[in-house]
Amino acid sequence: MYVWTQSGLLPAAVLAEQLSGCKGLLCLLTDQISRPLIDSLPELEFVSSMSVGVDHVDVAALTERGIPLGHTPGVLVDTTADAAFALLLSAARRIVEADQYVKQGNWRDEKAWSPDFFTGKDVSGATLGIIGLGAIGQAVAKRAAGFGMRVLGFNRSTREIEGIENVSLEQLLLRSDFVSLHVALTPETVNLMNADRIASMKPGAVLVNTARGGIVDEHALAEALRNGQLYAAGIDVFEKEPVEADNPLLSLPNVVVAPHIGSATVLTRAKMADLAVENIIAALSGQPMPHCVNPEVYS
Numbered sequence: 001m002y003v004w005t006q007s008g009l010l011p012a013a014v015l016a017e018q019l020s021g022c023k024g025l026l027c028l029l030t031d032q033i034s035r036p037l038i039d040s041l042p043e044l045e046f047v048s049s050m051s052v053g054v055d056h057v058d059v060a061a062l063t064e065r066g067i068p069l070g071h072t073p074g075v076l077v078d079t080t081a082d083a084a085f086a087l088l089l090s091a092a093r094r095i096v097e098a099d100q101y102v103k104q105g106n107w108r109d110e111k112a113w114s115p116d117f118f119t120g121k122d123v124s125g126a127t128l129g130i131i132g133l134g135a136i137g138q139a140v141a142k143r144a145a146g147f148g149m150r151v152l153g154f155n156r157s158t159r160e161i162e163g164i165e166n167v168s169l170e171q172l173l174l175r176s177d178f179v180s181l182h183v184a185l186t187p188e189t190v191n192l193m194n195a196d197r198i199a200s201m202k203p204g205a206v207l208v209n210t211a212r213g214g215i216v217d218e219h220a221l222a223e224a225l226r227n228g229q230l231y232a233a234g235i236d237v238f239e240k241e242p243v244e245a246d247n248p249l250l251s252l253p254n255v256v257v258a259p260h261i262g263s264a265t266v267l268t269r270a271k272m273a274d275l276a277v278e279n280i281i282a283a284l285s286g287q288p289m290p291h292c293v294n295p296e297v298y299s
Contacts (some may be wrong), residue, residue: 016040024283026276029053030241035061046283050276052076052263053212054293055185063294070279070289074135075271076263081139083262084180084210087234088128090256091206092178093120094232097253121177121206121231124148129176131169131192132183132211133159140180152176156188173197178206185212195220204231210262213238222248225255236262 002018004010009030019025019041027033029051035058038044048070049057062069090096098118101107128144130137133155141151141164153164154172173179179201183189193207193216201207207230209216218239224230232254238247241260249255263269279289288298 012037019044024048024280026050026280027057029056031056033057033062038062038065038067046070046280046289048276048279048283048289050272053184055212055214057293059294063297066297068283068289068295068297069293070276070283070291071293072272072275073291075275076268077135077139079265079268080136080210080262081143083236083258083264084136084140084182084208084234085143087210087236087256087258088178088180088206088208089123091208091232091234091254092123094118094254096256121204123178126150126177127152127175129154129167129172129179130164131172131179131181133161133164134182136210137180137182138164140182149178169197170200173201176202176205178208180208181211181215183211183215185214189215191215191217193217193221195223198224199229201230203229206230206232206234208234210236213241218247218249222252222255225249225252232256236260 012032015031016037021043022041023043023045025044025047027047027049029049033047033056038058038061044067046068047057047062050072052071052073054069054071057069059069124147127150129152130140131154133153137153138161141153141161144151145163151164152167152172152175153161154167154169158166160166181193183192191214195217198217198220207216207221221233225233233249234256235249236258237260243250249257263272275291279291282289288295
């Protein structure tokens with residue numbers, strides 16, 4: 001058995017080398033489990049990822065080999081919904097800007113207060129558009145209800161959910177004061193929020209992304225924020241992670257960013273680890289994984 005204990009990401013070459021002869025793999029979302037890697041491992045029998053999303057794994061390649069892929073759904077729903085709403089509130093009320101203003105010593109007698117001092121955007125009574133009405137999207141809608149928000153929803157397959165008005169994606173972008181993304185990263189959702197869709201958003205809106213990087217055209221978003229078309233953004237995920245220092249979103253004062261911490265609470269991460277281990281124990285026992293992405297391998 002090999003366990004990566006060093007700081008930083010596990011290099012791909014080291015992963016390939018250490019997996020030689022292995023029957024199983026426990027991986028994280030930062031590990032790229034590609035077709036070439038899978039093809040180089042003739043003895044591989046199962047993969048368990050400590051994540052909900054599996055866009056870092058070539059699922060088709062595993063399925064062709066009859067290799068089950070486990071993941072950790074369900075346990076991070078409320079935690080991620082909390083993070084999405086935290087970003088929404090922080091971006092709307094300029095919390096990070098205000099925090100830095102005070103810590104940098106700018107709050108002095110001559111700048112004590114004025115009617116427009118750090119004015120932000122109202123959340124209560126505003127319209128929230130949720131793209132992706134899975135468990136996390138629905139959990140965000142419940143939080144929005146507590147703020148008296150009107151909630152619009154778009155899902156590729158229509159879902160009738162109490163308190164959510166189903167609309168087209170175009171209508172959602174046009175009418176929403178806040179837009180929160182909760183779709184998986186798939187070939188269909190890559191660049192879902194492209195330049196045209198960002199341009200079609202309601203002027204002065206706020207965009208929140210706790211789903212996956214790659215869903216949003218980051219350069220188009222930065223331009224919309226820079227020219228005042230959009231009010232602000234709250235971003236937890238990036239197309240390239242860790243985010244590069246020259247990413248245009250990092251230089252904008254109206255962007256609140258976080259390093260992919262949507263599920264980052266002690267309890268949730270422990271639950272994710274438990275599910276990942278449950279999948280491994282089942283695979284080692286010759287049983288179907290209880291949380292399997294590709295259960296067709298068992299038939």
